[in-house]
Amino acid sequence: MHFLIVGPGAMGCLFAAGLKRAGCDVTLWDYKKERAEQINRQGIVVEGIRGAYTEKVLTVTGNLPLPPDVVLMCVKSYSTRDAGQAIKPWLEPKTAIVTLQNGVGNVEILEQMFGREAVFGGTTAEGATLLGPGKIRHAGQGETIVGPGGKPENIVEKIVSSFGQAGFQARSADHVDDFIWGKLIINVGINALSAITKLKNGRLPELHSTRQIMAEAVKEAVVVATAKKIQLPYPNPFDRVLEVCRATAGNVSSMLQDVLNEKTTEVDFINGAIVREGNLFGIPTPVNFTLTSLVLAIQEIYLGRI
Numbered sequence: 265m266h267f268l269i270v271g272p273g274a275m276g277c278l279f280a281a282g283l284k285r286a287g288c289d290v291t292l293w294d295y296k297k298e299r300a301e302q303i304n305r306q307g308i309v310v311e312g313i314r315g316a317y318t319e320k321v322l323t324v325t326g327n328l329p330l331p332p333d334v335v336l337m338c339v340k341s342y343s344t345r346d347a348g349q350a351i352k353p354w355l356e357p358k359t360a361i362v363t364l365q366n367g368v369g370n371v372e373i374l375e376q377m378f379g380r381e382a383v384f385g386g387t388t389a390e391g392a393t394l395l396g397p398g399k400i401r402h403a404g405q406g407e408t409i410v411g412p413g414g415k416p417e418n419i420v421e422k423i424v425s426s427f428g429q430a431g432f433q434a435r436s437a438d439h440v441d442d443f444i445w446g447k448l449i450i451n452v453g454i455n456a457l458s459a460i461t462k463l464k465n466g467r468l469p470e471l472h473s474t475r476q477i478m479a480e481a482v483k484e485a486v487v488v489a490t491a492k493k494i495q496l497p498y499p500n501p502f503d504r505v506l507e508v509c510r511a512t513a514g515n516v517s518s519m520l521q522d523v524l525n526e527k528t529t530e531v532d533f534i535n536g537a538i539v540r541e542g543n544l545f546g547i548p549t550p551v552n553f554t555l556t557s558l559v560l561a562i563q564e565i566y567l568g569r570i
Contacts, residue, residue: 265426268293268332270347272303272323274392275364276338277400281308281319282430291332292323293351300325303398312392312402314431323398328354334423337363337370341533344370348377357382360419362410364388366518367533368448368541384420385440386410387447390432391512393521403515407433411440445489446497446504448534453482453505455519456535456555460562462520466513469506478505480551485538491545519559526566531559 266289269280276292284290292308294300300323307318322329331354339347344365361378363370364386374383389406408427413420413436420436427434437443454465457478461468469475482502489496498504522529535552542549 265289265333265422266291266330267426268328268335268351269321270335270337270351271339271343272299272398273338273340274394274400275388275390276336277308277394277398278310278390278392278402279336279338279364279427279430279432280321281310281317281400282432283426284308284319284321285317286426286430288426288430290321291328292321293328293347294323294325295347295350297325299397306398309399310402311395311400313405314402331356332359334419335359335361337361337365337374339365340528341365341367341370341530342528344373345377348374352377360384360423362386362423364408365533366447366451366530368444368537369533371444384410384412384423385444387440387443388432389447391515404512405433407435409435409437409440409443411437413438439495442495443497445492445494448537449482449485449489449496449501450505450508451534452485452538452552453478453502454509455517456531456559457481458517459519459523459529459531460555460558462523464513465509465515465517469509477551477555478502481535481538481555484542484547484549484552488538488542488545488547488549491547492541523559523562523566528567529559529563531556531563535559 267283268291269276270293272294280290280292303323307320309318361374361382362384371385388408391404393401424434424436486501519529536556538552539549
């Protein structure tokens, strides 16, 4: 299978290098010409839990060498539409589009652009940190889920099989939205709060004040998920968030990394998504509204918008 990985961030590089190492045909797409040229020169450099290796992956900014069988969307959520428009001219109607992005709303954006039958949701618990252009640290392994299954030619099972051959723990799920929301609620509890306080994950539940805010943000998200008839993949959401905090105690969340690097964050697709979905159901979400507003304020300051 020919994979097109869209976005050379930590997750895009991790999957591109892993799939290429397993013998898949892989192309990486980037919108920055200089970065693409650097990755072509040096390859994708991986260090971490599965050892250190470098994998040469063709990285392009324009025309693709051939139409892909599968597109793996790994850009930030706020870039989904722009990235989709950029690659659309080179895709065929049968191309499968898979999103492994954070937050919710990406599937819906891609379905509007490519049609419902072409798009598959996904989520991954793989942990990777971007060290520089094309250089990543693979910090932790976790399950990758793609679905729904049962679509033409059983494409999801082929994707899952390729992921497995590349060393990723992967499976399909018909109700993939449940797993996307499961990851969303964990991010709701951790990301914005860490970005505001500049605390690593493990410190958030240790402080009484941040633990209370985390609990209220998660509670609001669960009420919204229940209204949407989401079946979360764990019995006690707040306990699950605490488990993740403990398991990733030394981690700097992706949103805190964005703030420290003065980049646009994904808060609109995480805590902001809870606010939007809550409004649709008439469910108040004051804690998530406040967290979203504070992160956006921080963002506006360093982006020079005020």
